[in-house]
Amino acid sequence: MQEQLVDLQNQAKNDLAKAKSLKEIEEVRTSYLGRKGALNNIMKRIPGLSPEQKALIGKLANKLKVEIDRDVEEAIKRLDLTSEVPLVMKGEKTTAQDTGGVFDLTLPGKRKPYGHLHPITQTINEIKRIFCMLGFAVEYGPEVEQEYYNFDALNVPQEHPSREDFDTFYLDNKLLLRSQTSTVQIRIMEKKKPPVRMIAPGKVFRPDTVDARHASMFHQIEGLMVDEEVSFRDLKFVLTSFSEIYFGQDIKMRFRPSFFPFTEPSAEVDISCSICNAKGCSVCSYSGWVEVLGAGMVDPNVFEAVGYDPEKYTGFAFGLGVERLTMLRYGIDDIRLFFENDIRFLSQF
């Protein structure tokens, strides 16, 4: 058997020397090393040998395998591969392996998929565009705020529940993470004299328990218009125009009386549920209406805090929830999807 193995190696060497193409080399390789090849045929007889013979032949056979493999590699190196690159048709898969170790650099590359903006950013951009058409400027304020801007200047009384720990994230040094974008109203009015017409998009933070409708961080867009003789009529006109452009003419809007410390009178604004066509579904709690924003006429105390004359100026303010609007537009039923960074969800927008 030892002799047979030596013969085998010599034969393989001879055959490889004669092989003139990758295909032929591969044929030689399989005829010796393949499952039904010559080497395997010899190995099959090993179990019937004596223990000493087993060890000897086993060792030799392994060595042979390694050496034939090496000879095959060498035979491939000797070939002139430039003539071996097959003509590749459009759409055909090509790897260095298919072309025998040579890669055709002139082939078209693999395209990487384009990324795009997050759906929340897309909504914010669209809302900015709509309010710019209505003559509003875009302003920004800090996410880490002083209590003064988040509460005091907004006429929020000292004992108001929104000031509690369970409704606001407090940091050291009397700072907090803003719980509403209404802070930007104050910051802008401190800097500018009327007329003011602005929106302020941004992140807000609340220690809510996270579920399908709540997240501890979400986005709001604040709106503020101040001038002489601004009335509730103007507020209704601006918000209705916005809703018609954003959702289309078929969506209805309703104003419900409500309360906010910084507006008087105040309203909560619902739109007819776009997911079920106001017939009632889980998103609208089977009421046909979904709340999308809070609004009202700026409270005179707020004007006093920023040094505007409440006898001369009136204004309206509103704050809308960006996630809510995006969910209604696309029929998304879980707010957490926006923040999980799952490409399968995000790539749909």
Ligand code: PHE
């Ligand atoms: N800041 C209010 C909120 O977060 C919304 C609001 C803004 C209400 C402006 C009235 C006026 O709920």
